[in-house]
Amino acid sequence: MAHVIRSICIVGGGTAGWLTAGIIAARHRSEDGQGIRIKLIESDTIGTIGVGEGTWPTMRTTLKKMGVSETDFFRECNTSFKQGAKFARWVTGDPSDFYYHPLVLPEGFPSLDLASAWMEYAEKRQDAPSFSNAVSYQEAVCELGLAPKLITSPEYAGIANYAYHLDAGRFVSFIRDHCVNRLGVHHVVDDVTRVVRSETGDIAYLETSKSGQLDGDLFIDCSGFRSLLLGETMGVPFVDCSDVLFIDRALAVQVPYDAADSDIVPHTVSTAQKHGWIWDIGLQSRRGVGYVFSSSHTTVDAALGELQAYIGEKHRSLQPREIKIHAGHRQTFWKGNCVAVGLAGGFLEPLEASALVLIELSAEMIGAMMPATRETMDIIAKRFNQTTQYRWDRIIDFLKLHYILSKREDSRFWIDNRDPASIPDSLKDQIELWRYRAPGDQDFTSNAEMFPAASYQYVLFGMGFRMDTSDLEPASHAGAIEQAFARNESLKIKWTKALPNNRNLINKIKEFGLQKI
Amino acid sequence: MHLVELSRAEHSELKINPDLAEASAAKQHLIPIVVSEFRKAATQYPIVFAKNPETGRFAPYVLNGLEPEENLFWSGTKMDVAYVPLNVRRRPFFVGMADTSSGANDNVLCIDIESSCIAASGQKSIVDPDGSDSPYLKEILSIVRTLVQGQEQTNTFISTALSLDLLCPIVLDIVLEDGKPLHVEGLYSIDEDRFRALDKDKVERLWNEGLLDLIYSVIVSTGQIFNLIRLRNERESLNLAWRDNEN
Numbered sequence: 001m002a003h004v005i006r007s008i009c010i011v012g013g014g015t016a017g018w019l020t021a022g023i024i025a026a027r028h029r030s031e032d033g034q035g036i037r038i039k040l041i042e043s044d045t046i047g048t049i050g051v052g053e054g055t056w057p058t059m060r061t062t063l064k065k066m067g068v069s070e071t072d073f074f075r076e077c078n079t080s081f082k083q084g085a086k087f088a089r090w091v092t093g094d095p096s097d098f099y100y101h102p103l104v105l106p107e108g109f110p111s112l113d114l115a116s117a118w119m120e121y122a123e124k125r126q127d128a129p130s131f132s133n134a135v136s137y138q139e140a141v142c143e144l145g146l147a148p149k150l151i152t153s154p155e156y157a158g159i160a161n162y163a164y165h166l167d168a169g170r171f172v173s174f175i176r177d178h179c180v181n182r183l184g185v186h187h188v189v190d191d192v193t194r195v196v197r198s199e200t201g202d203i204a205y206l207e208t209s210k211s212g213q214l215d216g217d218l219f220i221d222c223s224g225f226r227s228l229l230l231g232e233t234m235g236v237p238f239v240d241c242s243d244v245l246f247i248d249r250a251l252a253v254q255v256p257y258d259a260a261d262s263d264i265v266p267h268t269v270s271t272a273q274k275h276g277w278i279w280d281i282g283l284q285s286r287r288g289v290g291y292v293f294s295s296s297h298t299t300v301d302a303a304l305g306e307l308q309a310y311i312g313e314k315h316r317s318l319q320p321r322e323i324k325i326h327a328g329h330r331q332t333f334w335k336g337n338c339v340a341v342g343l344a345g346g347f348l349e350p351l352e353a354s355a356l357v358l359i360e361l362s363a364e365m366i367g368a369m370m371p372a373t374r375e376t377m378d379i380i381a382k383r384f385n386q387t388t389q390y391r392w393d394r395i396i397d398f399l400k401l402h403y404i405l406s407k408r409e410d411s412r413f414w415i416d417n418r419d420p421a422s423i424p425d426s427l428k429d430q431i432e433l434w435r436y437r438a439p440g441d442q443d444f445t446s447n448a449e450m451f452p453a454a455s456y457q458y459v460l461f462g463m464g465f466r467m468d469t470s471d472l473e474p475a476s477h478a479g480a481i482e483q484a485f486a487r488n489e490s491l492k493i494k495w496t497k498a499l500p501n502n503r504n505l506i507n508k509i510k511e512f513g514l515q516k517i
Numbered sequence: 518m519h520l521v522e523l524s525r526a527e528h529s530e531l532k533i534n535p536d537l538a539e540a541s542a543a544k545q546h547l548i549p550i551v552v553s554e555f556r557k558a559a560t561q562y563p564i565v566f567a568k569n570p571e572t573g574r575f576a577p578y579v580l581n582g583l584e585p586e587e588n589l590f591w592s593g594t595k596m597d598v599a600y601v602p603l604n605v606r607r608r609p610f611f612v613g614m615a616d617t618s619s620g621a622n623d624n625v626l627c628i629d630i631e632s633s634c635i636a637a638s639g640q641k642s643i644v645d646p647d648g649s650d651s652p653y654l655k656e657i658l659s660i661v662r663t664l665v666q667g668q669e670q671t672n673t674f675i676s677t678a679l680s681l682d683l684l685c686p687i688v689l690d691i692v693l694e695d696g697k698p699l700h701v702e703g704l705y706s707i708d709e710d711r712f713r714a715l716d717k718d719k720v721e722r723l724w725n726e727g728l729l730d731l732i733y734s735v736i737v738s739t740g741q742i743f744n745l746i747r748l749r750n751e752r753e754s755l756n757l758a759w760r761d762n763e764n
Contacts, residue, residue, distance in 0.1 A: 151568075152703070153573075
């Protein structure tokens with residue numbers, strides 16, 4: 001008789017555990033007892049890492065599908081808007097050196113190739129606008145500190161594309177309450193004392209301190225770096241990626257605002273340092289700031305000095321928290337009846353905020369592909385592993401791209417990052433192609449893509465990558481391209497006038513709420 | 518606009534021309550109303566819902582035109598319509614919130630002392646020669662009272678409609694007789710499909726709370742959109758005739 005999949009047991013109550021529970025429960029109608037039963041066991045003795053404060057725009061769909069109100073999310077999670085990232089000092093290291101990776105796609109993308117047209121223009125003119133400014137209005141919106149929508153915009157709808165900055169600790173409690181009260185997720189607070197496997201190698205049940213045995217047809221490992229189920233129990237080895245991505249340490253700190261009504265920067269600011277980079281994320285009540293660096297290139301004390309210099313006088317009252325990072329991921333992500341989501345599956349570094357989105361995508365995929373029986377699970381596991389491996393590879397390529405385009409010479413960290421031996425072949429191949437044409441959808445043909453070709457364009461041309469336009473065929477639709485550039489200019493004028501100050505809008509959302517329609 | 522709290526002593530000499538109140542709505546395509554006006558308003562205008570641009574909250578309005586700043590009922594001298602909303606008729610008076618020492622918010626009557634309704638030729642005063650409130654002021658006070666009381670019921674209606682998912686965005690795509698396309702966004706109405714799909718308990722609750730009549734008023738009023746299109750077409754052909762004369 002077929003072993004039907006009826007219940008899921010999630011181990012770990014951090015962001016990964018609760019988001020996964022919520023995404024699957026919403027999809028499988030767990031709340032009315034009709035669908036798959038989900039229980040989540042979390043320890044009250046093991047803390048969560050809880051640094052991840054930047055999301056992707058995907059979080060809007062994720063929360064909406066879970067039935068969360070965006071107004072509540074702003075009220076409960078110290079949430080603010082994120083309209084992409086501003087990268088400072090990544091190219092030359094000069095104080096004036098910056099570029100944007102906005103979330104609004106280039107005007108007319110992907111049917112129009114503004115990148116090649118911009119490159120041709122920029123080669124002739126010293127006063128050419130930056131790539132992101134020429135093709136998108138969002139940099140102008142960010143530089144003025146404006147929000148991406150209006151108080152009359154419905155929940156989750158934006159004028160400009162946006163994601164969020166959030167307080168990870170509050171976010172976990174918020175999602176937990178929603179999962180337990182609204183989505184029918186069964187919450188067990190206990191410690192797992194032993195993981196017991198059956199003769200087939202599957203996980204049979206968990207032994208706990210107080211709650212006896214917990215069983216499940218599918219076990220989801222959200223236990224964090226420890227990887228209790230997939231790593232420790234199922235013995236799936238860890239694949240180290242530190243030969244490509246050198247960041248292995250973070251110093252994180254919470255920085256108060258000067259005043260309660262200080263402006264909230266509506267994008268992530270990433271400022272390159274001598275041996276890594278500093279993230280700066282504006283929440284409602286404070287900033288989250290942290291220096292990620294390579295401990296084989298500098299010492300913690302030296303890094304602390306750089307972080308303090310960045311923060312300024314305020315650093316004296318602050319106590320940075322040190323976090324160790326092992327860049328890498330598990331060799332496979334689903335083995336037997338166990339799949340890992342979140343840090344238990346791997347982590348690289350916070351650049352481009354790929355951690356939360358990978359949780360969303362993985363949980364979404366598990367929910368969508370949910371095998372009907374244990375017998376069909378191995379087929380699903382194979383597909384899940386292929387897709388997830390592809391995603392990790394693309395993230396690694398994209399993160400590495402930021403480092404190899406830098407022209408900084410001020411430390412071994414930057415010079416070593418450009419060593420060809422540290423660059424994946426897949427990335428080298430792409431770069432070769434892009435010397436003669438702009439990144440396009442033809443480069444990213446999987447339905448499991450992480451970053452759109454537009455993101456590669458923003459980083460490449462933001463960082464001064466030169467494309468040889470001499471042999472480009474003349475554009476067959478020059479008129480349409482001219483119009484797209486003009487349209488972007490008029491959108492820039494329109495939205496820099498109409499969009500409200502970022503903090504003002506957040507205050508209004510908290511006071512009046514956003515409408516659902 | 519300059520609002521000050523009305524003082525019977527200080528403002529006793531003011532002369533007001535109430536006929537000019539309607540002129541202030543000459544360029545308003547949306548005028549807010551309260552639920553107690555729905556029945557009368559529905560005979561003249563489409564009743565729609567729109568978001569307050571400052572708070573994003575829904576309120577009911579009568580629709581006067583097919584684009585911003587268009588009031589098709591404005592004839593050049595008055596609102597040529599059988600029912601003029603209270604929010605026009607109260608002008609140049611407004612309801613303000615007084616900051617009281619106790620912290621409680623009290624409504625106070627304010628006047629816009631820069632309003633064009635205040636004119637030496639005006640026929641109305643706020644106080645009679647004996648110092649008592651004039652019939653004009655009494656009428657204004659009654660209008661304002663209706664608006665203030667109506668606000669609470671209106672809020673109840675809106676929150677009930679929202680909780681039952683009864684509001685939906687409407688987009689007007691209109692082609693005028695001369696071929697000009699008009700596209701109106703940002704308006705909301707009652708979602709009739711969802712309204713008709715409500716279960717008996719919910720309909721009964723609407724009935725008990727006196728909200729069912731209001732929903733039907735809104736639904737019936739939507740047909741008034743054809744009147745707006747007719748007025749707009751008339752205006753366009755009039756404009757055309759003017760231009761032809763000039764040539």
